[in-house]
Amino acid sequence: MIPKRALAVPLAVLLPAAGCGLSDEPPTASSGVDCAVNAPCPQSRIVSVQGTGVDPTCFESPAVSPVNTGPYLNMAINLYYASEVLKRDKVCMFPAILGNTNDAYGGAVKSWTALTGKKLTPDDRTVEPGSDPTPFVLRARREGCQAVLYNGTEPMAIAWMKVVRQQDVTGIDWLMTTAPYTEAVAEALGPDGDGMYANAEFEPFTEADSPALKDWRALMTSKNVPLTSFRQAARHFSDRAGKIVRLKDGAWRVVTPDWRAGVAALVDRDGEGVSLEEALATYTIAGARQDFAEGWKGTLTPGKVADLCVSAATADEDVVAAPVDLTVFGGRVVWCRS
Structure with missing residues (x-):
């Protein structure tokens, strides 16, 4: 089922009076101008969840949370x-x-x-x-x-x-x-x-x-x-x-x-990147939350499901090039370097 909040709504509904804080739920939109309009409203209750953010503003404003990576x-x-x-x-x-x-x-x-x-x-x-x-x-x-x-x-x-x-x-x-x-x-x-x-x-x-x-x-x-x-x-x-x-x-x-490669691109951004832990979270915790599945996956926690790999890296900057020591998929060890 497509969640209710994921239904696209017109800009006129989001900001009928060019004001903010008019919605209890974060609406999803895919207009090319919505991000720029909603971006100046970081303190309001409204959050524009872009289905397909393109404008750079979609990825810079705390009032906007695009679904796509951009x-x-x-x-x-x-x-x-x-x-x-x-x-x-x-x-x-x-x-x-x-x-x-x-x-x-x-x-x-x-x-x-x-x-x-x-x-x-x-x-x-x-x-x-x-x-x-x-x-x-x-x-x-x-x-x-x-x-x-x-x-x-x-x-x-x-x-x-x-x-x-x-x-x-x-x-x-x-x-x-x-x-x-x-x-x-x-x-x-x-x-x-x-x-x-x-x-x-x-x-x-x-x-x-x-x-x-x-x-x-x-x-x-x-x-x-x-x-x-x-x-x-x-x-x-x-x-x-x-x-x-x-x-x-x-x-x-x-x-x-x-x-x-995706993790590396997130981390090394000329002083503007995120930490390795934050980058890994986008592939794990954040992905589970976006699927409304954080209750059963997304973290290595007893009772949750997870496929995982163990990197041979000894420093953050080595993650991309370092070999993988162990891979567990579907509850089975499918790769072990040693």
């Missing part, structure tokens, strides 16, 4: 995945800058640089929603890019990958944010989408056998609603946020079982 953390994760997992030396970025998002994307780049010591070449922020992708795709090839980060919407991503195929550009990985992670994009591109990655802000919806998605998938299917990552915002499936999916032969597949 495009800026996802961009940092994508950068880390490109350089440290795919091992690409030449990482380039062509983000479409909308509104006041430039500094937020810049912060994602800074956190990646601080973590890896690497820099983007080039970092071209002149792309616009209506831009022809051709000159940017050709520049990526001319610059010798091995991985390119792009944040286009569904139609923008489709147009981008079509140009990649038309221009016969090969040898580049194309990493997108969450918007293109849809069945419609996979169907539209087919094999033309090979080499395209996206970041799943929630439990990857293409995991057809996921118990967490069972009722959501049934609801969407019964109402003939196309499956997309953003449509999961009504249910808080963020316990696997930051997973990377890859398009291959017209189908999305999860390619990152490792949560450590």
